[in-house]
Amino acid sequence: MASDPKSEIERILTEGVKKLSSEPIEFHVELEKPRRAExxxxxxxxALQLAKILAMPPRKIAENLQKLTAESIANSGLSEPLELAGAGFLNIRLxxxxxxxxxARILEQGGKYGHATVPGAEKVMVEFVSANPTGxxxxxxxxxxxLGDALAALLEAQGHAVTREFYYNDAGAQIQNLALSVQARASGMTPEDSGWPADGYRGEYIEEIARSFAAAGGKAxxxxxxxxxxVAALRKEQDADLQAFGVAFDVYYLESSLYTDGRVESAVKALVAxxxxxxxxxxxxxxxxxxxDDKDRVVRKSDGSYTYFVPDVAYHLTKWERGFRKxxxxxxxxxHSTVTRVRAGxxxxxxxxxxxxxxxxxxxLVKVVRGGEEVKISKRAGSYVTLRDLIDWVGRDAVRFFLVSRRADADFVFDVDLARSQSDENPVYYVQYAHARVCSVFSQWGGDTGGLAAAPLDSLAGPRESALLQRLAEFPELVATAAHELAPHSIAFYLRELAGEFHSYYNAERILVDDEAARRARLALCAAVRQVLANGLALLGVSAPERM
RNA sequence: GCGCCCGUAGCUCAGCGGAUCAGAGUAUUGGCCUCCGAAGCCAAGGGUCGUGGGUUCGAAUCCCGCCGGGCGCGCCA
Structure with missing residues (x-):
């Protein structure tokens, strides 16, 4: 099929709109998804949008449009005749x-269902985490x-060649503070002592590093x-955490290299030039x-050193020079204040x-609540919940799903007690359970799933089956939108809805019915559900277990 | 004081350039396992979408003011 049913019907309606008036009309019809199945x-x-332009009642326009497109709709074989509804809506029933x-399409495409290659697919970089190696x-x-890993996966699903990059700020004042803190600990000081570095890191992990530093023969x-x-110790630690979280980077870019490569110098020269x-x-x-920007920025301080602004510009320049146009x-x-600055530079x-x-x-920022009180995330105070803690408490899948389930700019309260004591309530289990349930049905059935793509499907006509079919059909467009809007949370919400519809279906209908044709049709539907659940979970970096 | 972001059910959050938009989960209450996995399903109660204006045929959604919360505002990074 050259295009999907939705685009094809949009095309037919757009053609129809052109015939509504003798005047030329610039209007592209975009179909919406009604909330109610009926x-x-x-x-x-x-029609409602055109009412003003055409100076006609919307219902009348809808009626005309309905007549003008009736033949094309019928010839397309895609939809039942359009229905006129409400104030002037045209409802389409496929x-x-x-x-x-x-x-059948899902079963044929398998893991590729939901993937596409957009026009203009290109080299894309997603830079994320980029934590200072100071804790x-x-x-x-x-x-x-x-968030970053899911974004990268979404962009890959749209055909882009994605590089995941981690930028290490290993050259600034924070690192100096880290070194001084370790040094202080190594010489027996504690953060309470009067000689403790002013901006030193107070966490206990500094003590541990100092101890191993001494054990390795390091001198205070x-x-x-x-x-x-x-730096080496903390990088190793962070790498282990990321590995436990299932996140892998293609490139680790060191800030210090910008100095040794002379890129900082040349960036300054270029700015002066x-x-x-x-x-x-x-x-x-x-x-x-x-x-x-709301004020000019210092490039070189009066003491001759550069502000952090310079390596930032130099670093982003390398992204451009390395060919990443997105x-x-x-x-x-x-x-957020660095956004304007970096772009300006x-x-x-x-x-x-x-x-x-x-x-x-x-x-x-994530607000962590424990015992009904907020836990302040402060490296210097040394009291905060680490990623490793979370993974240990509720498991990698639950943490990943939960953390990506909210809009990026939404407030986020992570209740540690809830996550620990009621981990069964985590939405990820609901989705994974649906996947495991399908797997269970298949092991019960014991047949060969290979032939299901060719199964006759005309018995799939019940309301729950229709809802599932509709939901499954939405997936590719959903992925495309999520990638375009850089909004992976919509995948998490979709998966919950799909899982919910499957659970309802499963409870209401028996899959392994006696009638062979009906059984194969239902199994094919289940296989498609399983496939889409797996594809969606993969985008979020969450596993799709066959058994739980 | 200025800038950016956020105020939706008891709680955690979707819905955001309009219409068929008052939603999900959780919590509470009541049902459903001799039958493919009850980590499930079905049902009930619960919100003037912070607030006051404006634009429109129509606003949770767009515009302005106000209130509340977060984050920024350095020759720190």
Whole structure:
């Protein structure tokens, strides 16, 4: 089929609209999904939208459109005759055979169902987590890991060549603080002592690092050695956490390399050459206000060192130079001010980098509640819930599903007690259970699933079966929308709905009925449900167990 | 003070450039296993969609004000 039923009907209606008036009308019909099943599979509010343009009552327009398209609709074989409803809606009811074909399509495409190759598929980078190697990964990083990995998977599902990148800020003042903290611990100090570094990290993990540093023969006086040891130890720790979380990166980019490669220097030179800089108070400034920033930014401090702004620009420049024309940065909203700055810096280079480059997905910080009280996430205070804690408590799948189940910019309260004590209530089990249930039916049946793609499907006509068919048919479009809007949470909600409809069906109808044709049709439907559940869960990085 | 984000059922959250949009889960209450897995299903109660205006045939959704919460506002990163 050249195009799916929905697009084809949209095309027919759009053609019909052109015939409504002798005047040319620029209007593209887009079908909507009605909330109520009795309103059909799709509906169009085109008549209401056109009422003003045509100066006609919407119901009259709908009636005309219905007549004008009747023949094309009939010839297409896709839909029953359009129904006029309400204030001027046209409801579309797909022919049963068309809906039933969804099952065969899913079984043929298997793991590829829901995947596509959009026009203009390209090299895309998703940068996420990018935690400083100054402490273990916490819940916020977990949200970012779940979100970023799902985004990457969604973009891959649209045919893009995706690179997952982790940027290590291993060269700034925070690292210096880390080194000083380890050094202080190594020489026997505690955060309570008067000589403790002003911005030192107070967590107990510093003590552990200091101990192994000493055990490895490190001397407290050697700051550089302490720095290297601490960074290596924490990177190793973070890598282990990410592995436990099932998130893998293609590239780890080190901030320090920007200095050793001379990219920081050349970025400064390029900015100066652009003519957008000026000297004031002994410092070098960039006119970022010309690119929407609320104040100009310092590039080189009066003491001769660079602000973090420079490596940031240099780093994002490498993304452009490495050929990524689409880049998505996943960050916490506490970094939202860097968005304008980075973009301004890139534009100031005068290389033709578009104003909106790169894309950002900013997520709200996770509020962790334990014992009815908020647990402050503070590395320096050393008291916070680590990603590893969460995984240990409720399991990787539950954490990933939960963390990606909310809109990125929504507030997020993670109740630790709830997650620990009632892990059975976690929505991921509901979805996984549906998958396991299908598997169970198949092992009960014991037949060969291979031939089900060719099973006759015309018996799938009940209301629950129709609902499932409709839901299954939506999946590819849903994935495309989620990828386009960078909104993986919609996948999680979809899976819950699909699982719910399957559970209802399963409770209401028997799958393994005596009648052979009906049994094969139902099994085919179940196989399709299982496939889509598995495909959706895969996008979220969650396993689809055959048994629970 | 300025900027960005968020206020939807007791709780956690979907729905967000309109219409067929008052929703899900959870919690509470009452039903369903001699029958493919009860981590399930069915049903009930529960909200002036923070608030006041505006635009429109129509606003949870768009615009403005206000209130409340979060995060930013450094020659820190």
């Amino acid at each position: 309103h059909g599979d799709y509906s169009s509010s085109a 022919k049963k055979s068309i809906k039933q074909k969804t099952v 273990p990964l916490h819940v916020g990083h977990g949200r970012q890991a779940a 006086g050697d700051l550089e050695a302490a720095r290297q040891f601490a 652009s003519g957008k800089t000026y000297e004031r108070d002994g410092a070098l400034w960039l006119r970022t206000t010309e690119y929407g 880049v998505v940065n996943v960050q916490g909203t506490d970094h 890139l534009q100031a280079l005068g290389l033709g980098i578009p104003p909106g480059y790169p894309d950002y997905v900013l997520h709200n």
